[in-house]
Amino acid sequence: MLAVPALEVRRVLPGDMDEVVELEKASFDDPYPRYFLEQLAAAHPDTFLVASTEGEILGYTVVDMWEDHDHLISIAVHSEWRRRGIGRRLLLALDAALGNRRxxxxxxxxxxxxxxxxxxxxxxxxxxxxxxxxxxxxxxxxxxxx
Ligand SMILES: CC(C)(COP(=O)(O)OP(=O)(O)OC[C@H]1O[C@@H](n2cnc3c(N)ncnc32)[C@H](O)[C@@H]1OP(=O)(O)O)[C@@H](O)C(=O)NCCC(=O)NCCS
Missing domain, CATH: 3.30.70 (Alpha-Beta Plaits)
Structure with missing residues (x-):
């Protein structure tokens, strides 16, 4: 597996949303609309995460808290950067943010x-x-x- 240079996984910032929306559109035939992603980012800033390197967003994931479980709403990695462990890094960061309780x-x-x-x-x-x-x-x- 090729290493990803200086990969950082962090909370989403308002300025990331254009790239997140583009990644969502590029990754799914039925992408979530921007307003929905923005609502989730506002409601759950701790569990809306992006993976970035050198200022470019390569992946993102978001979880919503449902009554009896945490619901993984979406996860996507830029097609040119797949199978290098970025998806796994995003899931591990979610676990850390959620505390693995549910x-x-x-x-x-x-x-x-x-x-x-x-x-x-x-x-x-x-x-x-x-x-x-x-x-x-x-x-x-x-x-x-x-
Ligand atoms: C699913 C997704 C997020 C995985 O991201 P990723 O960064 O490639 O994942 P990782 O590198 O951490 O994990 C790779 C592992 O996933 C599985 N995998 C990923 N792509 C695969 C493929 N094309 N064929 C078989 N296994 C695959 C394998 O187990 C692989 O491990 P390996 O490379 O050792 O065989 C990415 O493929 C993606 O963005 N897909 C499009 C969006 C999508 O479908 N999201 C899920 C919606 S429910």
Whole structure:
């Protein structure tokens, strides 16, 4: 795995949002809209994290606190920087920020094998399938880490 020079994982700042929105658009066919990401950043500044190097944002992740668990809303790494441990670094930083007290849960498209492999490697297990969860009718796998 190639090392990423001087990677820093830190809380999102208002000035990061343009790059986060671009990364979200580049990473998903159905990206979250800017207003939603800005709401999350305002509501949970401790658990909206970016990975950056030399002033460029290479990845981001955000968690929302639901009643009985922490919900991983999104995680994305710039396509040219994947498989170098940035996603894992983001998850570890989230654990540190959250204190690992509650289960973490997420939905992932059944066809998103790279993300599913990523989550399995990082301790998540598949708990069930939510049929037709996405707007285009694709099923979601629900994955959870205790
Ligand atoms: C999922 C994602 C965030 C992972 O980020 P990353 O920085 O590449 O992850 P890491 O480098 O920490 O982990 C890499 C591990 O994930 C798994 N993985 C990632 N991409 C994979 C691929 N194309 N094929 C198989 N396994 C893959 C492997 O276990 C890999 O370990 P390995 O390289 O030793 O085989 C990144 O692929 C991404 O941004 N995808 C697009 C957005 C997305 O789908 N997000 C999840 C939404 S639910």
């Amino acid at each position: 289960p973490m849960r997420l939905e992932v498209r059944r066809s998103n094998t790279e993300a599913i492999q990523f989550y399995l490697k990082n301790g998540f297990t598949k708990t069930r399938t939510d049929e037709g969860y996405y707007q285009d009718g694709e099923d979601a796998l629900i994955m959870e880490r205790a």
